[in-house]
Amino acid sequence: MVFLKRKSVIVALASFVLISILLLISLGNKDDDKVVNAGEVSNMPLVEVKELEPMDLKEVFNTIGFFVPENDWRVTPDTVGTVEKVLVTEGDMVEKDELLFQLENSSQKERVEEAKQELRDARNNLQEAKTEENWSLQSARESLDEAKEYEEEQKQKLEEAKEDYKEGEIDKRELERAEDRYDLAKRRTERAQELVDSIEEDDNKDIQEAFYEEQVKWAERLLERAEKEYEKTYVKAPSGGEILSVRIQKGDTANPITPAIVIVSQGKVHVSTSVSEQYVVKLAEGDSAKVTVPAISDKQVSGTITEVGVMPEDGGRFYPVNIILDESIDNLKVGMNAQIQLTIASESDVLAVPRHAIVTDDDEDMVYVLDEDNLVHLKPVTTGISENGLVHVEGLNEGDKVVVAGISRLEDGTEVEVVKEDK
Template identity: 30%
Template sequence: MKKLINTVSLLLLLAVVMTGCGKEAPKVEEKLVPVETTKISTGDLSHSLNTTGEIIAGADVNVMPKVSGRVQNVVVKVGDKVHKGQVLFQLEGNDAQNALAQAEAGLDLAQANLERAQQGLKDAQINFDRSKELYDSQAISKSQFEQAESGLVSAQTNLKVSEAQVKQAQASLNTTQDNYNNATVVSPINGVVAAINVDPGAMVSPQVSTVTVVQMDTTKVKVNVSENVVDSIKAGTKVPVTVNAINKTVTGTVLSVAPKADPATRAFAVEVQLPNEKGDIKPGMVARLNLSTGTSTGVLVLPIDAVLERDGQYTVFIVEDGKAKEVSVKVGTTSGELTEISSGLKEGQTVIVTGNRLVSEGQKVKVVKELGGASK
């Protein structure tokens, strides 16, 4: 009985094995990675230089008195808006006023002497003319005539001296008047008072800055650029400028480009003027600039996301026969969302833009969308 049971079990096992060998093993479907692609094409790529710089006032003037003196009063405070010619502070003017009165009197005296000399010349001319007639008619002696002639010459000389004295007195008065006027110190520009370094009663001189006035209607930002891009930056060029402190972007204008490099930095200074009608852009803030430095025409371009970088080497994945193929490339200028491919690819090749970080060499892919084309 036991032998029979063993025989039946063996037959059943053989039947199961034979049944299994008659069927094919199930196939495992290969997974396709979904990707988005684009065809590499030629285009124009703008070159730009992203840099930062510190904002400075459109004009920054340290006001110093033209004469020495003691401050009588200060009529402005920090933050005041002032216009050109507006009084900032006043020096004591007693000495200047006395000197002015003396100079005016000196001019009056010189003018009186001039009038007397003019009259003296007239009298001498009349006397000379009369003496000449008498001498010609032999009514007076030669010595009398020569005396009249000498008097005319002397009168002419006196007139010249008097005229010179008037000019001298007028120049002295002008200088004294300037000194008197300079006791009133005014703003040389329209702007805002940024600093006051003087108090009433203090002594000041032309060598010491007393008040600082800055022009805020326009501001400037100064940046340094290298020699390989300076020739492409031109005065008058429009420049986007972002001031992060106030979250504001304005359009600036290149005001000047230095004709020579700074000996210390070997860089060229570029000044960009910024409009500031509201006055919210303050000197000292940091600005970010995007300077245009030219255009490359007819170059191969790709979206930045299509290019992978590993240890300084750049690659892209192209699609060939439904599979991903890794290709080494060299990149050039980058502008916005596009980058230049200088070697490694040909126009018209299909490049993976999205999903390129999920594929490997030879892996099958499924193009779900071709950028710029219809979805697949």
């Protein structure tokens, strides 16, 4: 009897275990059916939408430039000459009219002394003409001979100057000065001849005085010109500032064309750049700019456009633009590169969508807009300026929900499931 009872218990337990296993399998099968069914039902396109709200946009243009001084002076002598000595070096600070370098000037100094003697002689002759009753014909003829001799000398120097000019040894201004000296010499000869003629006609008192008054004026002009030529051999600073570069040394030939020394101001430096015709029409003086100096830091510094060129540079297609920084930058040097961000358009309180949300059909721009029934509809839009991938659009309303992801499976009237909504 005990054995039968135990057998009955074992059978009962086995039956319970079997039923439990079958029940679990049955429940498992029901859960699998739910997953499959759910996958079959969720067949709508999944999309992300963005609710539109007004915002400000700025369209920018990035370019590069370099720093230049607010003012700079490229110093050249007013005459051709050999450098005798240089009194400054790069980095020196100079004041206005401070001597920078000197040209060899022995010949100019000699001409000054000759002109001074000419003036002394002319004044002495004038004084004698006023005090003497008569002027001897012999003295007048001697003066005429001296004038002719001087004229011939200046004529010869003019011929030499013409040859030197052809060979490129002197500039045009040197040639013109030789021509002026020859013209003055001819006038002197003419006056001396008039004096001789007047004495021979025995009517010489007033003519004599007039002649030597003219001689004094001529000698004064000659001395003035000689002193100017001498002064040109001393080249001075046109303004105060820092010596940026010295391009000459003793023994070099300096000329009025090639800069010998460059001076830069100690005021604000500005950024110089150039832009194409596409962008120059969108810029104006007073517009803001952002400038970065990579050699110093990544910090952006605000600036203001001070000049927009009206003519392209060197006959090209790019127009010069200058920018003054609104604040100073430590360790900034002339010539450093600058990264520039220029604002070429701006708009306030406008609606914008990501560029990738815009679809184009037959050259018409459109976006998908979600309605209350989770249906999307194509709406045409007009595009404007852009910033960081956002494009200004017209044709939509504030609060519209625009599809920004999942567009590839859509067409007008498609029902969708929204998985993400940005505001």
